[in-house]
Amino acid sequence: MSGPARTAGSRSWLGIAGAALALVAVGGLPWIQSAPNPLALGSKFLVRTSTVSSLGGWPAACLLAAPAAVALLVSARPLGPRGGWWLWAAGSAGLLAVWSTSEPLIAAGRAQGAVANVALWGSGVWLSLAGYGLLIYAGVLNVRRAGRMPSALWSVLWLPVLLVIAHGAWLVFRAEPAENWLWRVFQEEAQSGGIQRRLREHLWLAGVSAGLSIVIGVTIGIWGYYRERVAQAALYVSGVILTLPSLALFAMLMEPFAALANAYPVLRSYGIGGLGAAPAITGLALYGLLPVIRNTHAGLHSVSAAQVDAARGMGLTSRPTTSTVPV
Structure with a gap:
């Protein structure tokens, strides 16, 4: 398995890439895309885009970017014996932070009038999740190479990713058709053949x-x-x-x-x-x-x-x- 750090003490280029991707996504990419109705999502003139700073202010942006900043500092220097654990912890914290704050940010934007009726996650959310996922992967690789953890417990390090996937699936299946227009369209198509x-x-x-x-x-x-x-x-x-x-x-x-x-x-x-x-x-x-x-x-x-x-x-x-x- 190839990875960013082939020997102990080298830089984690995969960690640098993941941290940079998360920082760019949190710092300036659209976090939420909203429109008055589902059909308006196809028109660039009717879609509103909102960033993290416009929805939750700079405190929210700093909170979501802090794990990536820590991981960038760790990855840019030669990794020590605990470098993999730092990358894994930063990636896990960032992944859970992005996942848990995205819906509250939509609610805050609607309260401010910045988010319309139909809201979808923008590229910032997805790319930040991808960046923090890369950090988790880089951390797992370095922990595995360091040999400081039994091989039977390596799968436990993927627990944050599995939790996010399981929670996302649960949200999709528990959503009421009236609250989730995508799910409503799917159900109508399924019932009508x-x-x-x-x-x-x-x-x-x-x-x-x-x-x-x-x-x-x-x-x-x-x-x-x-x-x-x-x-x-x-x-x-x-x-x-x-x-x-x-x-x-x-x-x-x-x-x-x-x-x-x-x-x-x-x-x-x-x-x-x-x-x-x-x-x-x-x-x-x-x-x-x-x-x-x-x-x-x-x-x-x-x-x-x-x-x-x-x-x-x-x-x-x-x-x-x-x-x-x-x-």
Whole structure:
């Protein structure tokens, strides 16, 4: 297992990274994102962002950043025999502090009018949890290398992380639907059979698009095996397609399919139109072309020339040679 401190007395670079991440998250990143209603969360103009200092003042920010500051000082110097314990203690204290104060900060923000009805944890909360989790990991590694604790008790050091996960799961399952709009949507979808329907739609879209990608990609890859210009052009075009954002690609496909459906209305009965499965399957199939073409082209070229020459010497033409020798 690799880690930040390979020998006793070295600096803990993983501890430095975790402490720096937690300090940045607590110091300036959005702690809470709120909006008047769930739909408004998708609009950047209606979402409010609040930092720790704006919700609880500088005392709250200092409280949440203090463990990271201590861990940064410990990690920046050569770790002594108890350095791992210091990192573990700082990470555990910071993790529990962030987890236990986030909801009270939301309540305080609502009392001040700074937080709207629907509030979600911002990037600051999640990154600070990740930073303190890294500190716990760095501490466990150093304690383990120091050999000052029986191996049977190493798992106990992960108790703070397990407590946070267990408490989070308990909060999710105990929340009333009226108080948790995400849970309410999930329950409504489950009761109406929406989850099963969406799952079937997802599997159908993924399966059809993957099948098209394989058929088209393998065909182009075999063609490019004999025509290098075709292979290079196909790899270039499929690479360019893969760089397009998904929403942009789907928007580009909507207009041609809509025009096609307007010109031939009978196609609408088969689900072909500007909206629906046709642009989704086409876009997903285009995204899957590059790996199929590249792997087919590389696999065929990996066959040694001696084997191909031997097959041709036996009288095989191009098609039998391609279908038997490389396979």
